[in-house]
Structure formats: structure tokens, C-alpha cells
Amino acid sequence: TYVFGRLSPVGQSHVEELLHGEVLGVGLHELETIVAVLLFVLLVLLGFRRELVLVSFDREFALVLGKPALRFELLLHLLCTLTVAVGTIIVGPTMLFGLLVVPPLAARPFARSMSQFFLLATTVGVASVALGITLSFQADLPFGASVVAASAVLLLPGLLPRRAR
Structure with a gap:
């Protein structure tokens, strides 16, 4: 990305924006996206707090308790991915x-x-x-x-x- 950004006259500014973010230049659409992802992540974390903590610390014990450990692990990975993806793009x-x-x-x-x-x-x-x-x-x-x-x-x-x- 950096090499191709250097070849374009305006590419350097786009690379800088990608690497350092433009949090002060966040528009209405980005703000709506942040709020939607934040609300989704918070609601899921609050709704499945105990299961997510259990699975992240002791998968085997979660399986013994009959919890669908794989589903909660995938849910935790999804929440992390959403947070990192939106955060990286915006900030x-x-x-x-x-x-x-x-x-x-x-x-x-x-x-x-x-x-x-x-x-x-x-x-x-x-x-x-x-x-x-x-x-x-x-x-x-x-x-x-x-x-x-x-x-x-x-x-x-x-x-x-x-x-x-």
C-alpha cells in the first residue's frame, strides 16, 4: 500500500489517513456506523457476558456445563473483528x-x-x-x-x- 501510495500524487495523503486515521474528520455516516457497531457489541456483551467470559477462560469447563463453546468463541471473535475493523478504518x-x-x-x-x-x-x-x-x-x-x-x-x-x- 505504501509503495503504490507513493506513486500517486495524492496517494501519500491517503496512506497517511489509512495509517493514522482521521478521527477529527469523522462524518455523519462514519459516526452512525460507529454507534451501530458499538450498540451491537455492547448488547451482545451484556446479553452473553457470563458465557463469553467462561468460554474465553476455560473452554473445557464450558463444555462440561453443556454450553456451545464453539458458538460463543465464534461470537467473541466476531465482536473483536467488528471492533478492530471499524476502529482501524475510522481512527x-x-x-x-x-x-x-x-x-x-x-x-x-x-x-x-x-x-x-x-x-x-x-x-x-x-x-x-x-x-x-x-x-x-x-x-x-x-x-x-x-x-x-x-x-x-x-x-x-x-x-x-x-x-x-
């Missing part, structure tokens, strides 16, 4: 990585249960976006990179040794 892989991977890494050392882990990871993600917006606006930096940088800063306390925390 770009850089920001998507910063919001899907880094907040759970930051929350893990401090969480004592799964529900606490989910809540902390969500809080870190929202805080990353808030800090990223502020940093982007104040320093005139790219939005996506600012969110990832803020996310990385919030990851640092979890990397400290336990005695230092």
Missing part, C-alpha cells in the same frame, strides 16, 4: 492500538477481580482520550498520537515495582 491502527491494548495493560497490576479490571481499563481508556484531547489542543499535536502518548503515560505507574507503588 487508524495507531490510536486503536493505544485504546485497545494499553489501557488493559495499565489496569492489570491494580485490579483484584475481573469486574474491577474492566472498570479500571475503561477508566484508563477514557482518561487517555481526555488527556490526549488536552495535549493535542494545547501543544498543537496530532490527536491520535496524543491519545497514545497519554495512554503510555498512564501505563507507567503499573510498570513500577510493587514496593514503589
